[in-house]
Amino acid sequence: MPDKTYDWLGDVPLQWNTFLDTSPQQSDPETAHVYVIPVPYDSTTSYKSGAREGPNAIIEASRQLEDLDLELMRDISTVGIHTTPALDPDVSGPEAMISRVRTAVHSAVSLGKLVAMLGGEHTITIGAVQAMADLHSDLSVLYLDAHADMRDSYMGSRWGHASVARRVCEIAPLVQVGVRSASVEEIAFIGKEDIPVFFWSGATPDKEIQANQVTEQLSSNVYISIDLDVFDPSEIAAVGTPEPGGMRWNEVIGLLRAVSQRHNIVGFDLVELSPSLGPIAGAYAAAKLAYKLMGYATSK
Helix, strand or coil, rough: CCCCCHHHHHHCCCCCCHHHHCHHHHCCCCCEEEEEEECCCCCCCCCCCCHHHHHHHHHHCCCCCCCCCCCCCCEEHHCEEEEEECCHHHEEEEEEEHHHHHHHHHHHHHHCCCEEECHHHCCHHHHHHHHHHHHHHCEEEEEEEEEEECCEECCECCCHHHHHHHHHHHCCCEEEEEEECCCHHHHHHHHHHHCCCEEECCCCCCCHHHHEEEEEECCCEEEEEEEHHHHHCCCCCCCCCCCCCCCCCCHHHHHHHHHHHCCEEEEEEEEEEEEHHCCCHHHHHHHHHHHHHHHHHCCC
């Protein structure tokens, strides 16, 4: 149903501050298939803060994207993309914020929506995976990150950004890709629990072979969490903890495409963009990545 709110303005162009700058007519929450949920939370960061500004920067950059994705030869926006209000941060502690995220994601998925969550620090992923596990059987998590995030606790908390993967693997099977930084404790835990971790180095194998190895470890329903520091800093520098020697754009895209062809993507998040720490190109790349993931997840 057409939105009548702005009829009095006629054909005057407006900026909507939504992902892809979609108007109310194009982003009706009842008919939209994708819900973009901004979560400007940044509380347990241990190095450089600023991830709370990430969601707004990604949404602003998305206004410059072309609707047509040349790889898919589709106008992905036709599935309907609704941008929800941002979740208000709960600074009483990370567990409280995780609970808030869980409620929001659970509500969206219960409506049959594909959730695209924009962070914010990586801690918010725990709440999203909790909600997904409540509603999807046979769930696994593809976790792209430069860091293992497998500490049982860090700086006095079991729920901070350095323990996200540890908490996630307690909820659903986890597959990690892109890791190039880890502690002795984390390596010991990964080995003991036999967690599939694809460490990243300059000497990477054939990309198709590696994609096959990753997808073989995933179940039918997959939630994807991408810490943008998985990219090499030459691709995206605006992250709180940049790590040299990372994945390149086409390597990440190739893996995500392979996952979408073989599995059902039930939702995803992009986290840890700190726009003040690097060139604006990082926000644009994140926006393009989010849009492409929407396309991959809705291609079937």
